[in-house]
Amino acid sequence: MxxxxxxxxxxxxxxxxxxxxxxxxxxxxxxxxxxxxxxxxxxxxxxxxxxxxxxxxxxxxxxxxxxxxxxxxxxxxxxxxxxxxxxxxxxxxxxxxxxxxxxxxxxxxxxxxxxxxxxxxxxxxxxxxxxxxxxxxxxxxxxxxxxxxxxxxxxxxxxxxxxxxxxxxxxxxxxxxxxxxxxxxxxxxxxxxxxxxxxxxxxxxxxxxxxxxxxxxLGTGPVTIVDAPDRPALAAALQGAGFALRVDAGDLVVDADPADVGRVAQAAGVALRELRQRSGGLEDEFLALVGQELPPPPPPGSTPIPGEAPR
Ligand SMILES: Nc1ncnc2c1ncn2[C@@H]1O[C@H](COP(=O)(O)OP(=O)(O)OP(=O)(O)O)[C@@H](O)[C@H]1O
Ligand SMILES: [Mg+2]
The missing domain is CATH 3.40.50.300 (P-loop containing nucleotide triphosphate hydrolases)
Incomplete structure (x- = not known):
């Protein structure tokens, strides 16, 4: 050999x-x-x-x-x-x-x-x-x-x-x-x-x-699932705060701690209907690395973004 x-x-x-x-x-x-x-x-x-x-x-x-x-x-x-x-x-x-x-x-x-x-x-x-x-x-x-x-x-x-x-x-x-x-x-x-x-x-x-x-x-960072009745406003606020977002199986997934996500939503005046930490970050981190994130928010007044389905 x-x-x-x-x-x-x-x-x-x-x-x-x-x-x-x-x-x-x-x-x-x-x-x-x-x-x-x-x-x-x-x-x-x-x-x-x-x-x-x-x-x-x-x-x-x-x-x-x-x-x-x-x-x-x-x-x-x-x-x-x-x-x-x-x-x-x-x-x-x-x-x-x-x-x-x-x-x-x-x-x-x-x-x-x-x-x-x-x-x-x-x-x-x-x-x-x-x-x-x-x-x-x-x-x-x-x-x-x-x-x-x-x-x-x-x-x-x-x-x-x-x-x-x-x-x-x-x-x-x-x-x-x-x-x-x-x-x-x-x-x-x-x-x-x-x-x-x-x-x-x-x-x-x-x-x-x-x-x-x-x-x-890989997969050491916290991952949060969050949602709001006004999902576009939530996504815009989170992206504005510099968080990476993606939609996975219909869930809005953020590479951040739930406490930080909640703080950003509150500061933007967005009411939440869901906020929880997700375990098993390996696959999440991989998807975040390969950049399957949501596109940046459109300018105010245009068609809303965050799709209900992954791109
Ligand atoms: N001979 C070629 N001529 C022109 N473009 C090419 C050629 N070979 C690869 N590419 C381009 O280079 C990029 C990378 O292709 P590559 O085949 O290396 O990807 P891959 O990671 O192996 O993908 P897959 O998982 O689908 O096998 C693609 O945009 C592909 O279209
Ligand atoms: Mg190949």
Missing amino acids: AAGETIVFDDMSKRFGAVHAVSDLTFTVEPGRVTGFLGPNGAGKSTSLRVLLGLVNPSTGTATIGGARYATLRDPVRRVGAALEATFHPGRSARAHLSSVAVAGGIPRARVGEVLELVGATPYADRRVGGYSLGMRQRLALATALLGDPGVLVLDEPINGLDPEGIRWIRGLLRSLAAEGRTVLLSSHLLSEVQQTVDDVVVIAGGRLRYTGPLAG
Whole structure:
């Protein structure tokens, strides 16, 4: 097994024409830990991972593995295992696909049977990949990544498409790979999907870094549910006081203490019909970080804002 290595994104930006897919991204991914790379659809996760793996060039900045760009690594198959979009030649079997990757990378053929077994793909390993389900393709992508027994694993949405048993299995696998000292970086657009698996998280939205650090550092702030017969007036008062608001399952949610929310409402002369603290701030903090907040209030006299449904 190759040793885990540190992944470093240093002020990396990627533009596609006018689209700023990723801007000024700086973070570090450590060996021996599982790191979740989180953000909503279009946040820039796949683009960042593609830059890391040398599939596209950054516009500025760098992304390195063990201090070097992927393209310059010697023996990359044994150092870095990657699973991006799970697309394979449809006419080939999983075994044939893995065998060709093994031959190209100078990996003993015997390893093919091992990784098929490891991901639970042995029963269908000789069927054409074109007939595989999403979960079966995901397992094959993971098998391909593990072929060289690499110290670094870079996986784009590896849990997507797996059944509950598969999700439990991959959680255990990723944790054990990190426990062996490997670097495990996986992306997801759902915090809840990776919450039980990751040690660290990197949160991006709109191509920009929103948080990097231990999972335990998220979800520590107070969250309040508040409502008023005149919800637009309440929202305007809270936003005017600088609080971040959002609507979640019909509730108006504020990232602040109930006492502070009550004080602002009183100062604005808004009567309340509900004011309570909500527990379990992890998901709340994640949503606040990725910026699914209400838009700023419209000028007085125009149509009222706070929607009854999330945007
Ligand atoms: N080849 C490309 N040409 C033009 N724009 C691109 C290209 N690749 C990505 N983008 C844009 O870059 C942004 C980030 O896309 P990216 O695929 O990295 O997001 P993501 O976080 O992986 O999203 P998802 O959760 O949906 O997979 C999007 O606005 C996307 O349209
Ligand atoms: Mg993606």
